[in-house]
Amino acid sequence: MTAAGGLISLLVGTVLLRLTLTGTYGRYVRLGMGPWLAIAGVAVIVVGLVTLLQALRHAHQEDAHDHHRHGGNERVGWLLLAPIAALLLVAPPTLGSYGVDRGATVDIRAGAGVLDPLVAGAEPTPMTLLEFGQRAFDRDGASFGGAAVQLTGFVAGAEEGAFRLARYQIACCAADAAPVVVRVVGGRRVPARDRWVTVTGEFRPGGGELPELAATNVVEIPAPEDPYE
Amino acid sequence: MSGGRNGYMLRRMVVKGVNGATSVGRAQSEGLPGLPGVAAVAVVVVAAAVLRPVLERLLDRPAVAHWATVFVAIAVQAMPFLVLGVTISAAVAALVPAGFLPRVLPRRPALAVPVAAAAGAALPGCECGSVPIAGRLVARGALPGAALAFLLSAPAINPVVLTATAVAFPGRPEVVVARLLASLLAATVVGLIWVRTGRDELLARARRRREEDGPRLAVLVATAQRDLLQAGGFLVVGAATAATLQTVVPRSVLDAVAGAGPLAFLAMAGLAVVLAICSEADAFVAASLTQFSLSARLAFMVVGPMVDVKLVALQAGTFGRAFALRFAPLTLAVALASSAVVGWWLL
Numbered sequence: 001m002t003a004a005g006g007l008i009s010l011l012v013g014t015v016l017l018r019l020t021l022t023g024t025y026g027r028y029v030r031l032g033m034g035p036w037l038a039i040a041g042v043a044v045i046v047v048g049l050v051t052l053l054q055a056l057r058h059a060h061q062e063d064a065h066d067h068h069r070h071g072g073n074e075r076v077g078w079l080l081l082a083p084i085a086a087l088l089l090v091a092p093p094t095l096g097s098y099g100v101d102r103g104a105t106v107d108i109r110a111g112a113g114v115l116d117p118l119v120a121g122a123e124p125t126p127m128t129l130l131e132f133g134q135r136a137f138d139r140d141g142a143s144f145g146g147a148a149v150q151l152t153g154f155v156a157g158a159e160e161g162a163f164r165l166a167r168y169q170i171a172c173c174a175a176d177a178a179p180v181v182v183r184v185v186g187g188r189r190v191p192a193r194d195r196w197v198t199v200t201g202e203f204r205p206g207g208g209e210l211p212e213l214a215a216t217n218v219v220e221i222p223a224p225e226d227p228y229e
Numbered sequence: 230m231s232g233g234r235n236g237y238m239l240r241r242m243v244v245k246g247v248n249g250a251t252s253v254g255r256a257q258s259e260g261l262p263g264l265p266g267v268a269a270v271a272v273v274v275v276a277a278a279v280l281r282p283v284l285e286r287l288l289d290r291p292a293v294a295h296w297a298t299v300f301v302a303i304a305v306q307a308m309p310f311l312v313l314g315v316t317i318s319a320a321v322a323a324l325v326p327a328g329f330l331p332r333v334l335p336r337r338p339a340l341a342v343p344v345a346a347a348a349g350a351a352l353p354g355c356e357c358g359s360v361p362i363a364g365r366l367v368a369r370g371a372l373p374g375a376a377l378a379f380l381l382s383a384p385a386i387n388p389v390v391l392t393a394t395a396v397a398f399p400g401r402p403e404v405v406v407a408r409l410l411a412s413l414l415a416a417t418v419v420g421l422i423w424v425r426t427g428r429d430e431l432l433a434r435a436r437r438r439r440e441e442d443g444p445r446l447a448v449l450v451a452t453a454q455r456d457l458l459q460a461g462g463f464l465v466v467g468a469a470t471a472a473t474l475q476t477v478v479p480r481s482v483l484d485a486v487a488g489a490g491p492l493a494f495l496a497m498a499g500l501a502v503v504l505a506i507c508s509e510a511d512a513f514v515a516a517s518l519t520q521f522s523l524s525a526r527l528a529f530m531v532v533g534p535m536v537d538v539k540l541v542a543l544q545a546g547t548f549g550r551a552f553a554l555r556f557a558p559l560t561l562a563v564a565l566a567s568s569a570v571v572g573w574w575l576l
């Protein structure tokens with residue numbers, strides 16, 4: 001194998017390791033994969049480094065050495081430079097509202113049983129959009145008991161006097177993402193599309209297709225480290 | 230003989246670079262070049278850096294950003310599994326003596342194929358890892374039909390995937406059983422069909438694979454490096470295809486046919502091919518598509534780990550394009566039939 005191949009591997013490994021160390025990988029895969037990405041990155045770096053060093057050491061005697069016919073298929077490895085360039089230079093963002101309107105949404109009924117009632121405390125209860133949806137579906141939201149809740153997601157579009165709050169569920173990576181959507185009503189103003197917000201409020205029954213939250217407070221926040229549920 | 234085989238864009242540039250720098254001639258021009266190649270990699274990276282503002286402007290468009298995120302996500306997600314598969318493949322190349330596999334594996338296809346399909350349960354991971362391993366098995370003289378049965382079953386019936394399926398379908402153990410049986414059945418049938426009517430000469434690329442020689446550690450590293458670049462390159466092709474289809478084809482198109490029986494069945498299989506979801510995650514997606522019948526969702530989980538755009542690209546890279554063009558339709562048809570039968574029986 002040759003120096004260029006080694007260099008490409010070295011770059012692939014470096015990008016993987018960098019993704020893990022900066023936490024950027026959370027935009028693309030679920031956080032639990034971090035250690036595996038790091039291990040893979042280190043392994044690829046070692047292989048690339050050894051290949052590169054050997055190729056450079058033997059560069060002058062390749063005539064004698066390289067009699068084999070190569071697989072004829074290795075140049076396709078150059079294509080790895082495409083994701084490397086994308087990740088080193090621009091790092092594509094987390095999935096946004098574009099996919100919400102296009103993909104099938106998560107069916108909140110899957111796996112939802114009878115849920116324990118919330119205890120109304122002084123502080124609003126933070127929960128995932130999925131839990132909110134499941135509680136809304138379970139006995140028409142009886143388990144909320146009027147308690148205040150707090151949801152975090154991005155704005156997926158405005159409606160009259162309301163906006164849709166969304167967050168993706170992912171099982172493995174962003175390719176399998178499916179959005180959960182909640183309609184937020186009563187916020188004073190509608191934040192810009194794709195802006196991340198934390199919404200405090202109470203469940204409002206009778207929302208129809210989408211579960212509804214009557215907001216008392218909407219705060220814009222930076223995108224969280226783990227943008228998916 | 231390999232003159233016009235690969236039409237890849239970079240070929241011209243690479244070959245020119247080599248010829249311009251050294252006189253090693255044709256044997257050398259078959260692979261990635263030496264020092265001129267390093268320069269070429271540097272040129273590509275620098276060019277990308279110069280174009281960075283253009284890339285950033287492109288990412289301001291939601292559709293492009295969506296495409297880029299899905300593309301990168303598939304590539305990143307697959308890397309650990311690809312590294313695992315490549316490592317095992319390289320370990321076989323370095324540590325298992327040539328001629329050992331044909332000696333110890335069962336010779337009779339009627340036994341070898343089902344055994345290989347069942348052996349797939351021992352490889353935890355998703356489909357990206359099993360392709361280089363199956364390629365290595367073929368290179369090492371295993372019965373091709375058996376290696377292909379392993380290739381198909383491993384991503385679908387290993388404990389990690391079955392556990393994920395059980396978690397995704399709580400209280401429905403029959404879904405896990407149906408997935409196991411339908412996948413085993415499909416893998417075995419495809420393997421046996423290949424033994425009877427398959428054209429093994431199509432596997433020439435996998436057979437021809439260069440075996441490194443030298444100290445074991447050197448063989449391990451050299452094999453891993455070559456497999457990684459090759460499989461990685463095709464993974465990029467597959468990820469780009471899947472991302473494009475996900476961005477261009479709205480999923481609601483498929484949801485529209487959810488109701489109708491056989492059509493819904495085909496739609497779910499089509500969805501599995503197009504989405505190219507990792508087999509460890511597809512059960513969760515299947516669980517969420519409640520508008521489809523359980524049988525249709527079974528087809529999604531049986532077809533996905535065996536045929537999807539990313540996987541076909543990987544198979545084309547490892548075994549050759551002519552092989553992939555025949556193998557993918559055969560597998561799709563058998564996987565559909567198998568899930569129909571098992572779904573009708575169990576679900």
